[in-house]
Amino acid sequence: MTVLDYVIIALKLIVSLSILNVWLLQPQKATKWRGGAATTIKEEFKAYGLSETVCYVIGFLKITLALILLASIKFESLSLIGSLGLALLLLGSIVMHFKIKDPLYKSFPAFLFVVMNLGIAYFFL
Template sequence: MTTFDYIILALKIIVGASILNVWLIQPKKSTKWRGGNADTIIEEFKTYGLTKNMCYVIGFLKVSLAILLLLSVKFPEFTLFASLGLAALLLGSIAMHLKIKDPLYKSFPAALFLVLNLIIAYTAY
């Protein structure tokens, strides 16, 4: 493996683990990145004008795609689907922050992980 391959491997692990952390370990934790003044993911979705059910759907998709991204370490055929799927959802996250006129810094994690997923996808293509 080349140094670049190791970098992509690290990016997959960082992105996948970070998304799992947000959705499975810290969904009820208040952070400075949450939309509006929300303290939990469900409150954040309500701030965006989305339902609790939509939160569960998006959460299921993000967790599933993050798991696929982690699995792509062993099964590279999952890479493109997982990284582009996450990129699309992260673009939606950025759009929601913009919709409610959040300060730009609140979009930073989504923007960063969008870029990382596009880099991962590019290398899989």
């Protein structure tokens, strides 16, 4: 394996484990990154004007794609599905932050993970 292979694996681990952390371990935890004045994921989606159903659908998709990205460490053919799928959903997160006029810093984690996912995808195109 090359150094680049290890960098790609590290990026996959950082992105997938971070997404799983947010959605599975800390959905009820207030952070400075949540949209609006929300303290939970459900409140954040409400601040965006989205329903609880949409929250569950997006959560399911993000968790599934994070697991796919994690699995892509072993099964490289899954890399594009996981990385591009997450990049698309995270772009949606950025749009929602702009929609409700959040301070720019609240979009930073999503932006950073979009860049990481596009970097991953680049090496599998």
